[in-house]
Amino acid sequence: MRLIKQPFFSIVNNHLIEYPTPINIHYAWNFGFLASICLIIQVLTGIFLSMHYIPHIDLAFSSVEHIMRDVNYGWLLRYAHSNGASMFFIVVYIHMFRGLYYASYVNPRHFTWVIGVIIYLLMMGTAFLGYVLPWGQMSFWGATVITNFVTIIPVVGKYILEWLWGGFSINNATLHRFFCIHYLLPFILIALSLIHLAFLHQKGSGNPLGVNSSLDKVSMYPYFIYKDFLGLSAFILFVSFFLFYAPNLLGHSINYLRANSISTPLHIIPEWYFLPFYAMLRSIPHKTIGVVTMLAAIIILMLLPWIHSTEIRSSRFRPLYRVAFWIFLACCFLLGWIGSQPMRVSYILLGQITSLYYFFHLLIIIPTLGKLERVLLDYKID
Template sequence: MRLIKQSLFSVVNDHLIAYPTPINIHYAWNFGFIASMCLIIQLITGIFLAMHYTPHVDLAFSSVEHIARDVQYGWLIRYVHSNGASMFFIAVYTHILRGLYFGSYTTPRQLVWVVGVAILFLMMGTAFLGYILPWGQMSLWGATVITSLTTAIPVIGDSIAVWLWGDFSVGNATLNRFFSLHYLLPFVIAALSLIHIALLHEEGSGNPLGIESSVDKISMYPYFILKDFVGLLAFILFFSIFVYYAPNLLGHSDNYIPANPMVTPEHIVPEWYFLPFYAILRSIPHKLGGVVAMILSIIILAALPWIHSTEVRSSRFRPIYKYLFWTWAACCLILGWIGGMPVEDPYIGIGQIASIYYFCYFLVILPFLGKLEKLLIEN
């Protein structure tokens, strides 16, 4: 028992108290901590929701309403969990943008970055599975549209779709297995998050200047722990506005209509955090091509450590990159807007142009920008 206590104290001391932290990191570095707090909130609220949820097509919608109306503080648990998914993605997307802006993906932290992209991929899968569980109109038809994408795979596509559904269409078997996976995957994400943190602490945290420094560091406690909690407090206040004043703002009103396989919603859209990728999917007329492009739009992030073409990490010393980075961020916002629009002109054309720029940024601009910057400096 004494050895266990000593080991726990050693881990806490090495990674939370005495961990050497660059002295110049600012509040943009808070979002990794905020994301981990969001994961804990999702795990706790998800466990309590699972105690009252019934994964059956005839009872799922009613059980969710029962939680909100009859279970003590059930409305709070439900809204914290449903809005917590959006908060989690806000924290993670901001965390990724900070990494892109300051070059946090470059050597020696490339493995940290790749594990982070794997976490993002699992998060998206978990969020999709969770969106199905209320079994409203958007849940049913969202599941039908997304799982039907597997039919685009040559030869085995139809078999994969039937295997996913557990039947010949989205139904009770689908809901049961999606609920099981939705309950399981957050624990996998938690395990990967611990690996992500361990790898980061092995190499040491980056900083806004993008330079390696083993001297200008101070202990994490009390300075940066307090800074993290200040950022967390501000984020919780932001989170609380949605939970208490606009709990359904980030959702879709059609999901308050019980699922009906005989009535198709006029406009099927995913949750807001999927919209940029959904826009890329829709921008390619060919079904299989759209699926491949959507998956590649996420996987390409994992290739960034090898696409990076300069020894300079931080955008503070790369004025051209800084400008192009913000054009790419604006492109992502445009894709998000297009993803929520009907499939008609002019939205189709705008989405196709934005999708082309999205991939050009990673496949053309980043690989050659470093060489261009080097030439400009030499001349």
């Protein structure tokens, strides 16, 4: 028995208690911990919801209403799960932008960053599949639009779509498959998250200064465990507002209508966390180019460790990049707003400009500013 328990306690001790943590990290480093809490909440609430949900096109909508009205605290489970998805993305977006600001993606943590982007991609897939399950109007038409993206694949795209649907249109087989995959993906996310954490702890956490702090570290417990739980307390208060006072604020009211395949909504809009990429897709009139652009906007993030062109990590010591970062952040918010607006020429034009700047920042500004700052630094030293 002692041999069985020993490895577990050793892992806990090495990674949660005595793990050496840079002494100067602040609350921006809390969001990795909060992301793991969100994932656990999503898995637990999802398991309990699946006990009452029926993945059938004739019964799915009614089963969700049954959960809301008849199951004891079913409304709490459902709202915790649906709002929990939004909270998960809020936390992950802050976590990612913190990584961009402090260049946490630079060697030796480049593989940690790449795995993080893969986790983000799987999160998006899991969220999309989950949004289809209530079988409301926006769920059905959102699934119709998104699944049609595979038709851009030459020759076999149409056959892949029919295989994905399980027929020639979205039907009961489609819903059942989406439910099974949605149930499976969170466990893959847990496995990838553990790998993400293992890579991070192998190389050590970064810090706001972006310098090697191997000689200035303290154990994670009690200092940063307490700090994480203080951040968790504030996060619970933030989530509670949405959960108890505005549970439908981040969703679409039209999804409370049962799916109707012969009545198309006036505006088909995805959930808010997809809106920046939806704006890119919609601003390009060519379907294939639009889908490729949308996917490239995410995949390009994996290349950042090799695009980065300076040894200086933290934006605290890069005034030019710091300004560019905040412009980029504003660009992402603007893309999200554009994605929520109706199709008009002015919004399409603005979406094209902001989409172009998104790629311009990642492919041109980041490497160029790194080289420019290095030249200016050498000139100042001389």
